[in-house]
Amino acid sequence: MGVLGQIFVMAIGAIFIQNFVLARFLGLCPYLGVSKRLDSAFGMGMAVIFVMTMASAITFLIYKYLLVRFDIVYLSTLAFILTIAALVQFVEMVILKNAPALYKALGVYLPLITTNCAVLGVAILNITPLADGSSYNFLFATLNGFLSGVGFTFVMLAMAGIRERLALVDMPKSMHGFASGMILAGIMALAFYGFMGLKI
Amino acid sequence: MSFMKELTKGLIKENPTFVIVLGMCPTLATSTSVNNAIGMGMAATFVLVCSNIMISLIKNVTPDKIRIPVYVVVIAAFVSIVDMMMAAYVPDLHKSLGLFIPLIVVNCIILGRAEAYANKNNVLNSLADGIGMGAGFTLALTVVATFREILGNGTWAGLRIMPQTYDPMLMALLAPGAFITLGTLMATINLLKEKK
Numbered sequence: 001m002g003v004l005g006q007i008f009v010m011a012i013g014a015i016f017i018q019n020f021v022l023a024r025f026l027g028l029c030p031y032l033g034v035s036k037r038l039d040s041a042f043g044m045g046m047a048v049i050f051v052m053t054m055a056s057a058i059t060f061l062i063y064k065y066l067l068v069r070f071d072i073v074y075l076s077t078l079a080f081i082l083t084i085a086a087l088v089q090f091v092e093m094v095i096l097k098n099a100p101a102l103y104k105a106l107g108v109y110l111p112l113i114t115t116n117c118a119v120l121g122v123a124i125l126n127i128t129p130l131a132d133g134s135s136y137n138f139l140f141a142t143l144n145g146f147l148s149g150v151g152f153t154f155v156m157l158a159m160a161g162i163r164e165r166l167a168l169v170d171m172p173k174s175m176h177g178f179a180s181g182m183i184l185a186g187i188m189a190l191a192f193y194g195f196m197g198l199k200i
Numbered sequence: 201m202s203f204m205k206e207l208t209k210g211l212i213k214e215n216p217t218f219v220i221v222l223g224m225c226p227t228l229a230t231s232t233s234v235n236n237a238i239g240m241g242m243a244a245t246f247v248l249v250c251s252n253i254m255i256s257l258i259k260n261v262t263p264d265k266i267r268i269p270v271y272v273v274v275i276a277a278f279v280s281i282v283d284m285m286m287a288a289y290v291p292d293l294h295k296s297l298g299l300f301i302p303l304i305v306v307n308c309i310i311l312g313r314a315e316a317y318a319n320k321n322n323v324l325n326s327l328a329d330g331i332g333m334g335a336g337f338t339l340a341l342t343v344v345a346t347f348r349e350i351l352g353n354g355t356w357a358g359l360r361i362m363p364q365t366y367d368p369m370l371m372a373l374l375a376p377g378a379f380i381t382l383g384t385l386m387a388t389i390n391l392l393k394e395k396k
Contacts, residue, residue: 023375025229029308032224074284077302078276085269114272115306117225124302174390178221182383190376 007143014147017198020118021155022189027118031156032181036167041160043102044110045153049146051091051113052122055084056145059123060138080123081114088114122148155188206325210332216309217340218389223309226300227341228378234357237345239293241338243282243301245331248310250278252330255318271314272305279305309337347381348372 020026027048034044059080067073092110096103103110113119126141136144162184171180216222223244230240254274255262262270283301286294294301304310313333318326349355352372354362371377 025225025375025378026303028224028228029222074280077280077283077305078273081272081276081305082269085272112308115308115311117303117306120306121299121303124299128299172387172391174387174394176390179383179387179390182379182386184383186376186379186383189374189379190371193374193376 006140010140010143011147011150012198014144015151015154016192016195019151019155019192020121020148021152022185022192024121026121027116027152028185029112030116031152031159031185032178035156035159035163035181038157038160038164041156042153045149045156047091047095047110048113048116048118048152049149051084051087052119052149052152053142053146054087055080055119055123056126057138057142058083058087060126060136060141063127064138076124076127077120080120084119084123085114118148118152155192158188159184203324203328206328207332210329210334210336211339212336214333215336215340216312216333217337218386220309220312221386222312223307223337224382226303226307227337227344228375228382230297230300231341231345231348231378231381232373233349233353234342234345236293236296237341238338238357239286239290240297240300241334241341243286243297244304244307244310244337245334246282247275247278247304248313248334248337249327249330251275251310251314252318252326253323254278255314256321256323256326259319267319268311268315271311275310275314276305309333344378344381344385347385348377352377 014020018024021028021031030044030048035041062079062083063073063076067076067079088111091113092103095110122145126136126144129135159181163181166180166184175183210216214220217224217227226240226244230236251271251274255271258270258274279302282304283294286297286301313329317329321329346356349357350361351369354360354366354368369377372381
């Protein structure tokens, strides 16, 4: 299998089979919090894709050339979260300058990307040895970050689309908000389980 | 507010998971069995108590502008301690919780309590708040795990509850089961609150 083939397999895996939100339970806060409207879900998704890609690349380099080299791997959690926090701050400033409307729509969830477990999760998964003992190289770690972000955005957009219609439905009051969001996510996860058997 | 009140408010009245709705990721991911749930709850409680005390101690010397990065560093340090301790003393639990131990760093409950409580209160009350919120989180995890483990495996904390002939509902242990269980529990709690 060539490199392109491997990338294809990775894309299918990250988006459908091992989806970050529905199979790994990562990044649920923004998934449930920002998915009420399609446009803010889209903006959030783009911000997350960007942060996840950058974070994957930078944390991988830090891990390989600083932490492993000086034998301080036990500091990886600390080093990763600081990198991510700085990166999110940077993205926040860029969006505020270039797209104030989007900045307003994302609201509190933008600084919260720092505490989005999907970002730290992908950074840690990238340095964890795979099932067959091998581990990612720089290219694949970065790609993994990007594709996982795409998977996250994909389910978030689907969720936002459903919720925009769901807002018109007459539901019992106790089901409003998080309760119906959770059950909806459950049904989506069930649908995504259909991809589990996929063998490439 | 009295010490006891701080200690008990996290259990029911301000339960971090069911009422404030924070920290969803670990709640869903580690509630596959009661043992995992309690292990995760204890690890998070330890970090929460330590970080609450620490942040309350340094609140007067922390410049306001950089307080969030300071909190994150404090929390990450305690999480690294827990991670290494668990790898050394309870390797099986460490393995089954896996990724979610380092991810305690980004558990919103801990940062949330640092910002909303420990930042403004004295050490003793922050300690009580940490224990209470930690216990509330553990309780919520255990409740979710109880439903999932009994339905999906027929056991509770490893003890067989359902008769041998019970056909386990595997879905309860998988991802969809987690979402649906938590959603149903939240709807039930909302319903109970409405009735009151």
